[in-house]
């Protein structure tokens with residue numbers, strides 16, 4: 368989907384995603400002492416960026432949907448925190464090198480060669496000792512999980528992401544994780560996500 372299609376999806380008062388942070392983002396980062404600057408790449412309506420800011424991080428929220436970033440600002444204002452928003456296409460924009468103590472990427476799905484480029488550029492943006500966290504729909508999800516994009520060309524495994532980050536970072540976790548979801552009829556399902564948490568060398 369291009370930026371205009373995402374803008375269209377985000378238009379309207381309701382949040383497309385929830386206001387609460389993604390469970391894996393919260394679980395992985397809850398124990399991490401906020402220590403400076405964080406960047407949320409493809410931040411959408413800012414659920415994870417706002418949660419990080421509430422915890423004391425100085426957060427840049429990057430997305431190519433201007434509508435999403437306005438909603439992220441609004442969510443931050445409602446919660447009494449400020450975000451710095453960056454309106455940029457991640458396939459063209461590179462985050463500044465060694466500028467951040469934490470980079471988060473949640474549910475960004477691009478054709479793999481472009482996704483790999485975004486991931487390769489994210490790693491050097493984090494300072495030595497800083498953290499990198501990716502959560503996304505796992506490549507196994509269409510067959511063994513529930514919901515999410517079905518096009519295998521935009522899905523990835525934790526192993527693929529870890530392989531890209533290994534030259535830059537020590538991998539703390541790289542695995543498929545289960546996210547229980549309830550469908551519109553109230554039936555429970557297990558969605559499969561890829562989770563990679565790494566520390567920059």
Ligand SMILES: C[S@@+](CC[C@H](N)C(=O)[O-])C[C@H]1O[C@@H](n2cnc3c(N)ncnc32)[C@H](O)[C@@H]1O
Pocket residue numbers: 373384389408409410411412413414415429430431432435455456457458472473474475476477
């Ligand atoms: C599924 S949403 C996830 C949003 C947020 N990370 C979350 O977990 O709530 C994917 C986001 O990626 C953004 N996005 C997709 N391609 C992008 C690109 N090339 N550059 C910047 N943002 C992009 C979309 O605008 C959208 O907000």
